[in-house]
Amino acid sequence: MTIHLEDFFKSFVPLFVAIDALGVLPVFINLTENLKIEERRQVITNATLGALVVSVVFLFAGRVLFSLLGINENDFRIAGGIVLLVISIADLGFAGYRVRANQGTDIGIVPIGIPLMIGPAALTTILISADNQGIPLTLLALLANLGITWVIFRRADKLVNLLGAAGARAFGKVMALVLAAIAVMMIRLGLTNFIQGS
Numbered sequence: 259m260t261i262h263l264e265d266f267f268k269s270f271v272p273l274f275v276a277i278d279a280l281g282v283l284p285v286f287i288n289l290t291e292n293l294k295i296e297e298r299r300q301v302i303t304n305a306t307l308g309a310l311v312v313s314v315v316f317l318f319a320g321r322v323l324f325s326l327l328g329i330n331e332n333d334f335r336i337a338g339g340i341v342l343l344v345i346s347i348a349d350l351g352f353a354g355y356r357v358r359a360n361q362g363t364d365i366g367i368v369p370i371g372i373p374l375m376i377g378p379a380a381l382t383t384i385l386i387s388a389d390n391q392g393i394p395l396t397l398l399a400l401l402a403n404l405g406i407t408w409v410i411f412r413r414a415d416k417l418v419n420l421l422g423a424a425g426a427r428a429f430g431k432v433m434a435l436v437l438a439a440i441a442v443m444m445i446r447l448g449l450t451n452f453i454q455g456s
Contacts, residue, residue, distance in 0.1 A: 268397035269387045276380040279407040285374060287414050288434060289365055294413060302411045304366025306404055309375040313384055313400050317393060320385050331382045332448040336374035339444030346438035350431065375407055378444065 290298045316323070324330055387396040 264398060266392055266395055267302075269391045269395045270402060272383050273380060273387065273396075273399050273403050274406070276377075277375060277384040277403050278409060279375075279403075279410045282374045283410060283414060284436070286370060286411055287369065290414075298414070299412065301366040301370060302408060305371035305375055305411075306408045308367035308371030309407075310404055312372055313376050313380070313404075314397070316381050317384050317388055317396060317400065320381065320388075331378055331385075332451045334373075334381060335378035335444050335448035336449075338377050339441045339446075339448065341369055341373065341441075342444065343438060344442035346434045346441060350434045375404070378448070385407075 290301055293301065384396060384400065387399065391399075
């Protein structure tokens with residue numbers, strides 16, 4: 259099969275925007291700031307593999323799965339928003355999740371892999387891209403984007419070193435507020451689309 263660069267970018271660019279690795283990097287730093295380097299790298303690997311598995315399943319069986327379960331993209335958007343909102347509230351010091359999360363690597367798949375790396379927007383983009391550009395190009399674009407995301411997250415240590423311990427904590431608190439805003443936005447969009455019947 260011949261792959262045209264223009265067709266590839268038609269799949270790659272929207273997915274790159276939907277994944278927004280640079281945008282979620284501060285949240286990743288916030289969630290993993292107390293992990294050792296080896297643990298953080300394990301989280302990155304777990305998150306990337308988890309995101310890949312979920313994405314591939316949706317790429318090949320997303321619409322069928324939605325139909326069988328009686329759910330849609332808006333349901334995922336609302337659920338993902340609720341998960342992120344709970345994490346952000348806990349991260350601001352109102353619950354104990356933050357301490358537990360920073361003592362292990364179990365946060366790799368959820369919430370970092372899903373829904374931070376691959377959230378409702380990315381899943382929807384994958385389904386649309388598969389319809390418009392075909393499964394092979396969409397799969398290639400997905401692999402390229404997750405590879406880029408993996409590299410960006412692996413470089414997060416440099417940003418942490420640049421900020422210092424106190425700066426990283428302060429930055430993390432600000433990002434927890436941003437994460438809460440993102441969560442509210444996801445819930446709002448999901449509810450709005452549900453009410454409008456889209």
